[in-house]
Amino acid sequence: MTLLAHERYCAEIAHQVGLLRSVVTSGADLSATVPTCPDWSLEQLVRHTGGALRWVELLVRTRARENVRDEQVPSHGGPESQGDPAALDAWLAETGEAVVAALREAGPDAKVWGWAGDGDARFWARRMTHEVTVHRADAARTAGLPYEVAPEVAADALDERLYLVQWVQQHLSHRAYDELRAEEHRGRSIHLHATDAPAGLDAEWLVELTGRGIAWSRGHERATVALRGPLTSVMLAFYRRLPLDSPELEVIGERKLLEFWLERTSFG
Structure with a gap:
């Protein structure tokens, strides 16, 4: 699995926080329900x-070696005032600067508690990149604003999603993920195909349901079902942020298998 450079993740967190701040200060209704997180x-x-x-x-x-509780985190819940875009924006700006500074100072190999895989700052730089990237999509949709993301970030978001599903299957007991091992799905597969990837970016994935857990790789292969469309749209659909019926997407083959996957891999 090839990751982006640590500094690339740090820069992207800063960029995504800035874009999220622009939603906060856009005049959007802060009390509006988020369609993708109702x-x-x-x-x-x-x-x-x-x-x-x-x-x-x-x-x-x-350099925490174990988890910390939310109440131990200074200003975790945000500003005291509710419905105040200026206060929310200032808190978010300070937050983004602080986390990026901490990640840069630590470097990728600093040992830090993590809930999946190796416990290092690299894990958290990547995880927070996609945490903000996807939730910024939620925010943009709520505010009726356009959404774009760099191709290499969208592709890495798909890689990380698959990595986490695989890791949970191998190390934790998770009922929904365990259902992906059902005998009836053994040998079936999902192909993701971005139709607008720039030259040099391999933006196709094969996800195989083996009965023991998932196996995945980048590349072009025939599968039980394929999801095709622009890279950002494929990423958003795989994170359940875009309906499969969206006009820019095409589902070829056994749609029920793709729906089965999406229903059982929803988080974040």
């Missing part, structure tokens, strides 16, 4: 995202 308002989504960044900042800055 339990949250736009303000709650922003506070959740900023809180996650502040939690990671504390983990990385202190």
Whole structure:
């Protein structure tokens, strides 16, 4: 698995936080329900995202060797005032600067508690890149604003999603993920195909359901079902942020298998 450079993740977190701030200050209704996270308002989504960044900042800055509770994180919940875009923006700006500074100071190999895979700052730089990237999509949709993401970031978001599903299957007991091992799905597969990838970027994936867990790789292969479309749209659909019926997407083959996958790999 090839990751982006640590500094690339740090720069992307800063970039995505800046774009999320622009949603906050766009005049959008902070009380509006987020269509893709209907339990949250736009303000709650922003506070959740900023809180996650502040939690990671504390983990990385202190080189924590075990998890820390939310209540241990300074200003985890955001500003006291509700419905105040200026206060929310200032808190988010401070949050982004702090987490990026902590990650850069630590470097990729600093040992830090992590919930999946190797415990290092590299894991958290990548995880927070995609945490903000995807939740910024939620925010943009809520505010009716356009959404774009760099191709290499969208591709890495898909890699990370598959890595985490595979890791959870191998190391944790997770009922929904365990259902992907069902005998009836053994030998079936999912192909993701980005139709607009720039030259030099391999933007096709094969996900195989082996009965023991998933196996995945980048590349072009025939599969039980294929999801085709622009890279950003494929990424958003795979994160359940874009309906499969969206006009820019095409599902070829056994759609029910893709739906089965998406229903059981939803998180974040």
